[in-house]
Amino acid sequence: MRKTNNIILETAIKVLLFMIVLYSVYIFTAGHYYPGGGFIGGLMTAGAIVLLLIAYDIKTVAKILPINYRILTSIGLLFAIGTSAGAIVFNVPFLTHAFGDIQLPILGELSLHTATLFDLGVYFVVVGVTMTIIQTIGEDE
Amino acid sequence: MSEIINILIGFFILAGAVLCLIATFGVIRLPDVYTRNHAASKAATLGVMSILLGTFIYFYALEGHFNSRLILGIVFLFMTSPVSGHLINRAAYYSGVKLWDKTVRDDLKEYNKKMMGKSSAN
Numbered sequence: 001m002r003k004t005n006n007i008i009l010e011t012a013i014k015v016l017l018f019m020i021v022l023y024s025v026y027i028f029t030a031g032h033y034y035p036g037g038g039f040i041g042g043l044m045t046a047g048a049i050v051l052l053l054i055a056y057d058i059k060t061v062a063k064i065l066p067i068n069y070r071i072l073t074s075i076g077l078l079f080a081i082g083t084s085a086g087a088i089v090f091n092v093p094f095l096t097h098a099f100g101d102i103q104l105p106i107l108g109e110l111s112l113h114t115a116t117l118f119d120l121g122v123y124f125v126v127v128g129v130t131m132t133i134i135q136t137i138g139e140d141e
Numbered sequence: 142m143s144e145i146i147n148i149l150i151g152f153f154i155l156a157g158a159v160l161c162l163i164a165t166f167g168v169i170r171l172p173d174v175y176t177r178n179h180a181a182s183k184a185a186t187l188g189v190m191s192i193l194l195g196t197f198i199y200f201y202a203l204e205g206h207f208n209s210r211l212i213l214g215i216v217f218l219f220m221t222s223p224v225s226g227h228l229i230n231r232a233a234y235y236s237g238v239k240l241w242d243k244t245v246r247d248d249l250k251e252y253n254k255k256m257m258g259k260s261s262a263n
Contacts, residue, residue, distance in 0.1 A: 006228075008224055008228075009224060009228060012220060012224045015220065016220060016221065019213065019216075019217060023213065
């Protein structure tokens with residue numbers, strides 16, 4: 001590991017990373033009513049992790065975020081297939097989604113939709129696939 | 142009230158566009174990488190920030206829509222653009238790009254020479 005003395009980039013990334021992750025979560029959750037959704041949100045989260053990879057080396061990032069991205073991809077696919085196949089239990093066609101206004105203790109009345117869970121699956125798959133590609137190309141051991 | 146707001150919006154957007162144009166002229170006219178980067182990373186940052194501010198005022202005053210993403214964009218640009226300019230300059234310097242012929246002073250070169258001497262002495 002080469003010491004680069006790149007303190008300006010590392011300090012800037014410490015602040016910027018929170019903004020990028022926050023914006024990606026916003027993009028993900030606003031996807032039903034505004035432009036956005038699982039795909040762009042996942043890509044933006046992957047972009048934040050790539051920014052970490054630019055500032056630090058691959059082992060440090062693996063220590064900061066101990067995630068196996070192949071498992072993340074399979075969890076995302078499981079979410080997508082689970083929310084799609086759950087419709088069969090209620091005797092409606094595959095991929096039928098449900099929504100309802102649900103009263104929660106602290107948050108109050110929320111309109112929840114199972115398409116968000118499908119979108120969460122898309123988000124996990126996009127993050128997992130992007131990071132798997134970049135890490136596989138990046139590491140040379 | 143509305144006239145003042147209109148003038149403000151027009152001023153910010155025009156000033157931003159003119160600053161971006163000046164940045165482009167700087168990139169074309171200046172002699173070496175470092176001075177070009179100086180023009181691009183400073184003037185273009187302020188220019189795009191002014192355009193975003195004008196857009197924000199437009200949507201807030203005339204449409205009644207507080208767009209926090211524009212504020213976030215202004216802050217983000219203000220933080221990232223100088224850092225990227227610094228990194229490009231640094232990469233150019235360490236990959237051996239020559240300074241302009243009429244440059245009179247290169248403190249980093251002397252510093253690096255001194256550090257080299259010290260590390261070989263140890």
